[in-house]
Amino acid sequence: xxxxxxxxxxxxxxxxxxxxxxxxxxxxxxxxxxxxxxxxxxxxxxxxxxxxxxxxxxxxxxxxxxxxxxxxxxxxxxxxxxxxxxxxxxxxxxxxxxxxxxxxxxxxxxxxxxxxxxxxxxxxxxxxxxxxxxxxxxxxxxxxxxxxxxxxxxxxxxxxxxxxxxxxxxxxxxxxxxxxxxxxxxxxxxxxxxxxxxxxxxxxxxxxxxxxxxxxxxxxxxxxxxxxxxxxxxxxxxxxxxxxxxxxxxxxxxxxxxxxxxxxxxxxxxxxxxxxxxxxxxxxxxxxxxxxxxxxxxxxxxxxxxxxxxxxxxxxxxxxxxxxxxxxxxxxxxxxxxxxxxxxxxxxxxxxxxxxxxxxxxxxxxxxxxxxxxxxxxxxxxxxxxxxxxxxxxxxxxxxxxxxxxxxxxxxxxxxxxxxxxxxxxxxxxxxxxxxxxxxxxxxxxxxxxxxxxxxxxxxxxxxxxxxxxx
Amino acid sequence: xxxxxxxxxxxxxxxxxxxxxxxxxxxxxxxxxxxxxxxxxxxxxxxxxxxxxxxxxxxxxxxxxxxxxxxxxxxxxxxxxxxxxxxxxxxxxxxxxxxxxxxxxxxxxxxxxxxxxxxxxxxxxxxxxxxxxxxxxxxxxxxxxxxxxxxxxxxxxxxxxxxxxxxxxxxxxxxxxxxxxxxxxxxxxxxxxxxxxxxxxxxxxxxxxxxxxxxxxxxxxxxxxxxxxxxxxxxxxxxxxxxxxxxxxxxxxxxxxxxxxxxxxxxxxxxxxxxxxxxxxxxxxxxxxxxxxxxxxxxxxxxxxxxxxxxxxxxxxxxxxxxxxxxxxxxxxxxxxxxxxxxxxxxxxxxxxxxxxxxxxxxxxxxxxxxxxxxxxxxxxxxxxxxxxxxxxxxxxxxxxxxxxxxxxxxxxxxxxxxxxxxxxxxxxxxxxxxxxxxxxxxxxxxxxxxxxxxxxxxxxxxxxxxxxxx
Numbered sequence: 001x002x003x004x005x006x007x008x009x010x011x012x013x014x015x016x017x018x019x020x021x022x023x024x025x026x027x028x029x030x031x032x033x034x035x036x037x038x039x040x041x042x043x044x045x046x047x048x049x050x051x052x053x054x055x056x057x058x059x060x061x062x063x064x065x066x067x068x069x070x071x072x073x074x075x076x077x078x079x080x081x082x083x084x085x086x087x088x089x090x091x092x093x094x095x096x097x098x099x100x101x102x103x104x105x106x107x108x109x110x111x112x113x114x115x116x117x118x119x120x121x122x123x124x125x126x127x128x129x130x131x132x133x134x135x136x137x138x139x140x141x142x143x144x145x146x147x148x149x150x151x152x153x154x155x156x157x158x159x160x161x162x163x164x165x166x167x168x169x170x171x172x173x174x175x176x177x178x179x180x181x182x183x184x185x186x187x188x189x190x191x192x193x194x195x196x197x198x199x200x201x202x203x204x205x206x207x208x209x210x211x212x213x214x215x216x217x218x219x220x221x222x223x224x225x226x227x228x229x230x231x232x233x234x235x236x237x238x239x240x241x242x243x244x245x246x247x248x249x250x251x252x253x254x255x256x257x258x259x260x261x262x263x264x265x266x267x268x269x270x271x272x273x274x275x276x277x278x279x280x281x282x283x284x285x286x287x288x289x290x291x292x293x294x295x296x297x298x299x300x301x302x303x304x305x306x307x308x309x310x311x312x313x314x315x316x317x318x319x320x321x322x323x324x325x326x327x328x329x330x331x332x333x334x335x336x337x338x339x340x341x342x343x344x345x346x347x348x349x350x351x352x353x354x355x356x357x358x359x360x361x362x363x364x365x366x367x368x369x370x371x372x373x374x375x376x377x378x379x380x381x382x383x384x385x386x387x388x389x390x391x392x393x394x395x396x397x398x399x400x401x402x403x404x405x406x407x408x409x410x411x412x413x414x415x416x417x418x419x420x421x422x423x424x425x426x427x428x429x430x431x432x433x434x435x436x437x438x439x440x441x442x443x444x445x446x447x448x449x450x451x452x453x454x455x456x457x458x459x460x461x462x463x464x465x466x467x468x469x470x471x
Numbered sequence: 472x473x474x475x476x477x478x479x480x481x482x483x484x485x486x487x488x489x490x491x492x493x494x495x496x497x498x499x500x501x502x503x504x505x506x507x508x509x510x511x512x513x514x515x516x517x518x519x520x521x522x523x524x525x526x527x528x529x530x531x532x533x534x535x536x537x538x539x540x541x542x543x544x545x546x547x548x549x550x551x552x553x554x555x556x557x558x559x560x561x562x563x564x565x566x567x568x569x570x571x572x573x574x575x576x577x578x579x580x581x582x583x584x585x586x587x588x589x590x591x592x593x594x595x596x597x598x599x600x601x602x603x604x605x606x607x608x609x610x611x612x613x614x615x616x617x618x619x620x621x622x623x624x625x626x627x628x629x630x631x632x633x634x635x636x637x638x639x640x641x642x643x644x645x646x647x648x649x650x651x652x653x654x655x656x657x658x659x660x661x662x663x664x665x666x667x668x669x670x671x672x673x674x675x676x677x678x679x680x681x682x683x684x685x686x687x688x689x690x691x692x693x694x695x696x697x698x699x700x701x702x703x704x705x706x707x708x709x710x711x712x713x714x715x716x717x718x719x720x721x722x723x724x725x726x727x728x729x730x731x732x733x734x735x736x737x738x739x740x741x742x743x744x745x746x747x748x749x750x751x752x753x754x755x756x757x758x759x760x761x762x763x764x765x766x767x768x769x770x771x772x773x774x775x776x777x778x779x780x781x782x783x784x785x786x787x788x789x790x791x792x793x794x795x796x797x798x799x800x801x802x803x804x805x806x807x808x809x810x811x812x813x814x815x816x817x818x819x820x821x822x823x824x825x826x827x828x829x830x831x832x833x834x835x836x837x838x839x840x841x842x843x844x845x846x847x848x849x850x851x852x853x854x855x856x857x858x859x860x861x862x863x864x865x866x867x868x869x870x871x872x873x874x875x876x877x878x879x880x881x882x883x884x885x886x887x888x889x890x891x892x893x894x895x896x897x898x899x900x901x902x903x904x905x906x907x908x909x910x911x912x913x914x915x916x917x918x919x920x921x922x923x924x925x926x927x928x929x930x931x932x933x934x935x936x937x938x939x940x941x942x
Contacts, residue, residue: 183885295770
C-alpha cells in the first residue's frame with residue numbers, strides 16, 4: 001500500500017510539480033471540509049494545486065488510471081459537503097487558477113478561471129460598469145464552486161440563478177479529455193446543452209477549468225423597502241402580486257421575527273421601526289428595487305409602498321441607505337448568524353412560491369413533533385427558496401425532522417435544495433424523494449461522463465470507487 | 472415483412488386505439504416534412520395520435536420492443552427537419568394532446584400539453600394579464616416543438632430563450648418509462664438538471680408529454696424605434712452600447728436593405744422614411760421597448776432616440792403603432808418572404824454579438840465566391856443570431872457555401888444554429904464543426920437515454936436503427 005501511495009505521489013508531482021502536491025499529514029485541516037454543518041471532515045490522501053487546464057488533465061489521467069477518487073475544491077464555502085474529499089482520494093484545489101482572463105464589454109461577458117472569487121469578479125466587472133448578478137451571500141465563493149452548485153442568492157428573483165448566466169465552459173473529463181461547450185454567444189440550439197448539464201453537477205461529471213459568464217449593466221440607483229406583516233400568509237400572498245406588477249424587484253426576501261431579531265442585533269442595525277409595530281409583526285418582507293435613474297427608482301418605491309399597504313403590511317419603511325445596506329448584508333450573513341447561534345444544520349428546500357405558507361405550516365408541525373427542536377427561517381420569498389436553521393442536537397431526531405421537512409417540500413411540488421446542492425449532506429433525502437426514473441437516468445448520465453466513477457466520490461450517489469468515501 | 476408491419480399496426484392500435492393509427496398510404500403528405508427548405512419528405516410507416524401520457528408510453532414500449540424508429544411531431548413548423556419521420560418509422564403527432572391544463576397566476580406558471588400552440592397559450596395567459604415570452608415568429612408552433620428546439624425569437628434579447636422559461640417536464644423515455652423533472656419551483660439544485668438536458672434535444676432523448684412554463688407580467692406599453700444606418704459596422708457596434716444602458720429592449724433586430732424592401736413591399740407598410748434616407752441606408756436597427764407605464768415608455772424612447780443619434784443613425788423614426796406592428800409582424804414573417812422569393816435554404820448561425828459585423832464580412836466573401844449565390848439577412852442583433860436566406864439553386868455549390876458560412880461562424884466563436892436546431896438538415900455541418908469531445912459525450916448521453924437508438928432517427932446523429940433514415 002505504501003508503495004502504491006508513493007507511486008501516486010510521484011505521478012501527481014509529475015502532473016503539477018512536486019511543490020504543488022501535499023500528502024496527507026501535511027494538508028491543512030481546512031481542506032478536509034466545506035461549510036456544511038453536519039458533514040464530518042475527511043483528510044484526503046493528496047492535495048494538488050494545478051496551475052492550468054493541462055495540469056488538471058494530467059491529474060485526471062493519473063487518477064483515472066489509478067482509479068482514485070477526485071474531489072474538486074474552490075473556496076470551500078459550500079453548504080452540502082460536495083467539496084469534502086473522499087478518504088484516500090485526491091483533492092484538486094483551484095486556488096492557483098484564479099485569474100479573470102477577460103472582461104469583454106462588447107459582448108458583456110467575462111472569461112474566468114474557476115478559482116476566481118465572486119468578489120474578485122465583481123471588482124473587475126464594476127470597473128466596466130457591469131455586474132455579474134450572482135450574490136449567494138458569500139463573496140469569497142469561487143466561480144467554479146458556484147457553477148458546481150448552480151448558486152442562486154437574493155438577486156435570483158430578478159436575474160435568475162447561475163444557470164442563466166453561464167454561456168460556455170471548458171472542463172476536463174475523468175479521462176483527462178478537455179471538453180469545450182458553448183462560448184460567448186448568448187443563445188444556441190446545436191446539440192445537447194452540455195454546459196447546462198455541468199452546471200449544478202457538483203463536481204461529479206467533469207472539472208470546470210474556464211467559464212464564460214454573462215455580465216449586465218450595473219444600475220446605480222437602489223432602494224430597500226421593509227414591510228412588517230401580522231401573518232406569514234399575508235407575506236407569501238403578497239409576493240406573487242408584487243411580481244405581477246412588473247416592478248421587477250432586485251430582491252424579495254422573507255425574514256421571520258427570530259431571524260430579524262438575530263440579524264439586527266448582530267449587525268446593531270436601527271431600522272426605525274417603532275416597538276409597537278415590531279411586537280405585532282410575525283414576519284417581514286424586504287424588497288429592494290434597482291433602476292438606472294433616480295426618477296424611475298422613486299416612482300417604483302412609491303408604487304411598491306402603495307401596493308404593500310394594500311396587501312396588508314402594518315406599515316412600510318424605506319430605511320436610509322446605510323441601514324438598508326447593513327440589513328441586506330446581515331440577511332446575506334444569516335447563515336453565519338445561525339451557525340454562531342449553534343444551529344445544527346441548514347436547509348434550503350424549495351417549493352412553488354405560492355406554496356410557501358403551507359410549507360411553513362408543515363415545518364412548524366414537524367418541528368413541534370421533534371422534542372425540543374427549534375427552526376428559524378428566512379428565505380428567498382420571490383423564489384420559494386426557504387432557508388431554515390435547524391436546532392436539534394440529537395442526530396437521530398434531527399434526521400427524522402429533516403426527512404419530514406424535505407418530504408413536505410416534495411409533496412408541495414418542490415425539491416430538497418434550491419441552491420445549496422445535495423453534496424454528501426442531503427444525499428439520502430434526495431435519493432429517497434426524487435423521481436426514481438430521474439435518479440436512474442442521472443446515474444446513467446454519470447456513467448456516460450465518468451465510467452470509472454472517480455469524480456466527486458460520495459457526492460449525489462454512493463460512490464463505486466474504493467477511494468470514494470460515502471456517508 | 473408484411474406480417475411484421477401488420478403486427479406493428481395491431482400493437483400500435485392497442486396502444487392508442489385503431490382510430491388513431493394511420494398506415495402509410497393513408498397518411499396525409501404534410502406529415503412527411505416540416506418547414507425545412509432543403510429536406511426531402513419521407514412517408515412514415517405509421518402515424519399515431521396518442522391522447523395521453525399513458526398512450527405515448529404504450530407506443531414507445533411497442534417501438535422499443537420492435538426496434539422501430541419514432542419521430543415526434545408538434546405543428547410541423549420546424550426549420551431543420553427534426554420532425555421529418557424516418558422511413559419505415561412511427562410518427563407520433565401530439566395534435567390531440569393540446570390542452571392548456573392550468574394557468575396558475577399565484578406561481579406565474581402554465582401547465583401545458585405538448586400540442587398546445589404558442590397562440591393558444593398566449594390567449595390563455597393574456598386572460599390573466601400574463602405572457603409566455605417566446606415569440607419565434609410562428610405562433611402556430613407547438614409548445615412541444617419549441618421545447619425540442621429551444622426556440623428563441625425576437626424577444627429573447629429581453630426574456631431569454633425557451634430554456635429560461637421551462638421549469639418542469641414530464642417526458643416518456645424510449646423504454647416507455649415516464650420521467651418527471653422539475654416542477655413549479657423556479658430554482659433547484661438537486662441533481663443533474665434533466666429538464667435542461669431535454670430542452671433543445673430535438674426529440675432524440677425522450678418525448679415531452681407535459682411542461683410547466685413560466686409566465687411574466689404582460690406589460691401594456693410598447694413603442695418601436697427604427698434607425699437607418701449607413702454601415703453595418705455602425706449597427707453592430709450600436710447594439711452592445713444600447714444593451715449597456717440597461718434600457719432593456721424587448722427586441723433589437725437587424726434588417727438589411729434587401730430584407731427591409733421585401734418585407735415592407737410584402738406588407739405594404741409605409742414607415743415614413745424619406746426616399747433620400749432610404750437610399751443611403753445600408754441596414755436598419757429595429758428596437759422595441761416595453762414598459763408598464765406610458766411615462767416610463769416615453770422616457771425610454773427619448774433616451775434611446777438620443778443614443779441612436781449619437782451612435783451614428785442617419786435619423787430615428789418612431790412609426791405609429793399600426794405601422795410599427797406591421798413592420799414587426801413582417802419581420803417575424805421574414806422566413807415566409809424568403810421562401811416566397813424562392814430561397815433555397817435558411818440558416819440561423821449564431822456568433823458572439825460583437826462578432827456580427829466581421830461575420831457578415833465572412834458571409835459576403837463566401838457568397839461572392841459562390842457563383843451566382845445571393846444571401847439576404849436579418850437577425851436578432853441583440854443575440855448575435857443571424858438569419859440568412861440563401862439563394863443558390865446548385866446543391867453542391869450551396870453545400871460548399873453553407874460549409875464556409877458555418878465554419879466562419881464557428882471560427883468567430885459561434886455555432887451552427889442559434890434557435891432553429893440541427894435536425895437532419897444541418898447535421899453534417901454540426902458534426903464537422905462541433906468539439907469532437909462534446910459530440911462523443913452527446914452520443915454517450917443519447918445512449919444513456921435511448922440505448923436502442925429509436926428516438927428521432929437521423930436527427931443530430933446518424934441513426935443506429937434500421938428504421939432511422941439518414942440524409
